[in-house]
Amino acid sequence: MIINNVACIGVGTIGHSWATLFAVKGCNVSIYDVNIEVSQNSLKNIKASAAFLAEMGLIERKVAETAPDKIRITEDLSECVAKADYIQESTFESYDVKQKVFLEIDRINSDAIIASSTSGLLMSKIQKNAAKPERCIVAHPWNPPLLLRLVELVPGETTSQQTIRKTYEFMKDLGKIPVIVKREIPGFIGNRLQAALWREALSIIENGIATVEDVDRVICAGPGARWAIMGPFLTFHLGGGPGGIEYLIDNIQQSMSEWYNSMDDWKSIPYHAARKAIEEVKQLPKTKEKTFKELTEWRDKKLVKVLRIQEDSNHEDGPVAQHG
Ligand SMILES: NC(=O)c1ccc[n+]([C@@H]2O[C@H](COP(=O)([O-])OP(=O)(O)OC[C@H]3O[C@@H](n4cnc5c(N)ncnc54)[C@H](O)[C@@H]3O)[C@@H](O)[C@H]2O)c1
Known part of the structure; x- marks a missing residue:
């Protein structure tokens, strides 16, 4: 794995499925959701999803049992992202919400890749006011990310080649099938x-x-x-x-x-x-x-x-x- 420490921001339908995948692949995963009830529930959902993978014979039972130990839930965004090398943002599908989350992350962590799960928003707009826009990229999964392998990688105007390359490698490490969208367009492919x-x-x-x-x-x-x-x-x-x-x-x-x-x-x-x-x-x-x-x-x-x-x-x- 080229990345070990992951943060998941927003753990609704998509975020908790991502978190399960990261954990069963051996990453340390910290979780934050603005809705405390959702983040508390996410551990139960992650345990159930990991148990499902084991039941289907997709992972070892031992991996399913230990995956929840890889998860750390926090009610503080700063704590969540502080040590992350890769941050998967899966909040509401809104420029306003995503831009604010990206700015908040900027204040705490200046090195990690910030990837958005957006279904079709443009990274160029999300990264517009970010301190380091070159580290921001879209990594659009298909529901449920835990099972479907496709991930569309969509760089914005100022995303660096290094961010594209590293995100691509990380997705391959996770067993995903990454497709890089050559020109940014709403809704991707x-x-x-x-x-x-x-x-x-x-x-x-x-x-x-x-x-x-x-x-x-x-x-x-x-x-x-x-x-x-x-x-x-x-x-x-x-x-x-x-x-x-x-x-x-x-x-x-x-x-x-x-x-x-x-x-x-x-x-x-x-x-x-x-x-x-x-x-x-x-x-x-x-x-x-x-x-x-x-x-x-x-x-x-x-x-x-x-x-x-x-x-x-x-x-x-x-x-x-x-x-x-
Ligand atoms: N549902 C799908 O089929 C699907 C597929 C691919 C991508 N996506 C994209 O993934 C993202 C998440 O979608 P979802 O279906 O999981 O939505 P969801 O409503 O189930 O979950 C969103 C979560 O984000 C949390 N949130 C909102 N604002 C936040 C903030 N500022 N900080 C932290 N947490 C915050 C909410 O409390 C909620 O739990 C969206 O951008 C969506 O377009 C969705």
């Missing part, structure tokens, strides 16, 4: 793609073309099953038969123009579409039958199976290897 798909999903609901349940079914039974092992480009290459992607583009582009021309191009989510989606999601059999906790446990067990299949299809870079 994964969330831009996700947002494009979700706009059309909402439009389909709003226009009465299908239900929420059927849109989810279409994704899981169709494209989603393929996306677990290959991205959209390789998928289309195979869709073209022996003529590959060239044949496919030649043959589908006219038809696809008609699809594009009939699509909504909303720039924000219309209120009515959002309400409709929320109401229908609440009525899904799974959300009615299971509590939120049961649903996340169900998702994580299924995800481990998917990750194992991915590992089989690409042995060296297999996602389960994050814990191997």
Whole structure:
């Protein structure tokens, strides 16, 4: 490990999952959350997540048992970051909140890398007033960071090459698959793609073309099953038969123009579409039958199976290897 001492600022959904990963990989992890109840609860969540990894055979039982000893919870931000070499910020998705946290860290620790979990904010804006902006970078995980290996590294205008390199190496040490985004853009890569798909999903609901349940079914039974092992480009290459992607583009582009021309191009989510989606999601059999906790446990067990299949299809870079 090129980094041993990590601080996690904000330990909600994403932060506590990061903290578990850092701890099971052997790092000393200090935790701070502005909400004391959340930080106190995080230890229970971290123990449960580590036990889950052991139950799934992803880590040794002994590692799960000792991981909580690596965690130190503090109610003082200064104490949390003072000795850290790497700081993972996972607070609210707001420039205001993140800029203030970065400035507070500046006053106490001047050497550590500060990485933000932001889903799509620009590092150039977050690091704008920082004393040492060169040490600030986006390290955007996918939920749950404990299982999904992708991390998008997005430097801001003043992030140094050294910060990019060291963060990349640390992520590799953790078993992650880091992808460096070449040019900073809101939403980075994964969330831009996700947002494009979700706009059309909402439009389909709003226009009465299908239900929420059927849109989810279409994704899981169709494209989603393929996306677990290959991205959209390789998928289309195979869709073209022996003529590959060239044949496919030649043959589908006219038809696809008609699809594009009939699509909504909303720039924000219309209120009515959002309400409709929320109401229908609440009525899904799974959300009615299971509590939120049961649903996340169900998702994580299924995800481990998917990750194992991915590992089989690409042995060296297999996602389960994050814990191997
Ligand atoms: N939820 C996801 O699927 C997901 C995925 C990838 C990245 N992210 C990003 O990760 C970050 C955290 O998201 P989340 O889903 O964990 O949110 P969350 O609301 O579950 O957790 C955020 C935590 O930050 C704490 N917090 C807020 N201000 C703080 C401050 N000034 N100092 C210390 N703690 C503070 C809150 O008390 C809360 O516990 C966001 O930037 C989000 O966009 C979320």
